[in-house]
Amino acid sequence: MKRTRLLASIAMLSGLLAVPRCAPGQTPPPWMPCSGINLVDQKFPVNGPEETHWRFCMEAAPKNGLMIHWAFFRKSLNAPWLRLFWDARVSDIFVPYHSGSPRYYDMSSFTFPMTPIGGADCPATVGGTPLGGNVCKEVRDRGLAWKDDANVRRGQELVLWGALDAANYNYVIEWTFRDDGVVLGRVGATAVNLPGVPYETHMHNPIWRLDIDLNGFPADSVSFGTHSETGATANDSDPVISQEGPRDWNPHAFNSLDVSDATLVNGHGHKSYYQLIPLPTGGLSRHQESFTQHDFWVTTYNGLELWAAQLPNYVNPPQNAANADIVVWYKGSIHHHPRDEDGEYIGHYWHGEALVMWTGFMLKPHDLFDRTPLNP
């Protein structure tokens, strides 16, 4: 009898792990192709009844660092889960120096390991939990989300980050999943300036590859959001990008890549989409290499096309990109003009600290919710 109970308990426990349970009326959570520390599941708010929920896989690997796979979002407790990413990663980090050489490809030209992360990088006092020795998970207050006089709502977020040990540099790769459905991607360059030329200005250009699958792989489209003004009036247009190819970001036009699905609408019947919005720090670079001549690229899915430097080839000849399985790419830039704060020579050696400089983007939902869940 005891053995039967034990067997039943083990079976019950195994069943719970394999088939997630949900409350009556809720859509069951998506099955996940990962487990253990690689499976990230976070509801918001952290305490109290659920308003929104993220569930995805992370992978920490040499060369590409911290990647996100199979990411789902639930916009309310009883809403269906929505897939956002099949795969999100930094494809490469291109680093040209002002004198014309060197010109490094800091991801594709080396299999850099990830740095160790411990309690000093990822303290529990700020919501940090080291995962597997190379990744930090922080679940934290993100400041003011809304205010109307005395009515206030603060937001929360889950931040995952890890760093590549790229010789003298460390590259911090960070992914933020917010309670309002926003995703932020950032890369930070830090550690020590290039020995030999520690005062030479240079760029760090991370290029992100975002395989967005709203509501599943097929039938996604990308529109090019553009703001324009004529006299006192302004207009916003959002034409569909019909073929693979590049686009340029104009800060005066507030350009964005808007990714939608053919059938995904909110409760008002409005088309739901995610906007890829650059968050540049100072500017966006252009270099002689053709893949750096544009800020955005749209390609159709090919799981073997992972290298940013090949983008001009990936879109030649251009394939139809409307109502397709699409991938969007974005290049950010960090212009590092060394300063005295970066360090000094001590004898034959350079002693210094290049503090973190960031660049990144935002993926923001538009007409995904019927109304924001973040109300007091």
Add this chain to the structure above:
Amino acid sequence: MFNRFARFIQALIVLSAFVGSLGPLQARSPSQQGGLPQKEPPTHQVLPLDPLTPAERKFAEQIAREDSKVRELLGNRPQLISIALLFLKPEGEQVAVPTKPVAIDRHAEVLFRREDEAGVRAVVNLSKRSLVAAERITSMEVPLTPEDISQAAKLALEDAELRKALGDEVKGYSAAAESPGARTKQFAITGLRLFSKGEDDPCTRHRCVQLMFRRGRDYLADTTVWVDLTERHVSVERGKNETH
């Protein structure tokens, strides 16, 4: 009696649900799918995004090396560079939000370096034990390995000019990647792949590395060291510290 029966039925239902949930899982080890018996990969159930096991890595290399197209591309004396998990979409998609295990084959990307410094990229399907794609890639697309840095470091440390620059500390230096925990060593050599400025520069075609010599948190700054690994040639340039 009824309670015991109910518990038994409950256990049966849960157990069958558990076993059933594992059934359609495609991301299983190749040994579970019949086929070649040699060099058995792991027998435990794996999920599509679980890290590659050492046995799977070996198996991926084996599939690539045994394929005739890859063999033709590799030529003589190819060097294995890296093996990485690839998370590829299955053909077609049944549901956008699967709540039961989905058949997703496990894939790996295997990179080789050819004798002429160009490379070969092979993508293998571990679940189906087959080659998905193979292509020749340029030298630029073949990443350096920790072994490349170690080799460059050894060559450089034999250079008289560099030994002079490092003084007595030369004895302490070795490549950072040579042993686990080496990043915390007092003296370590790291490096970056160097690409040329133009066609007349040997590093256009050769595998060149710029080495960095780290002492504690500091880097040797007045001596620049390049190693052409293809020609096994070391260049050392000693100069003044760069001015601001």
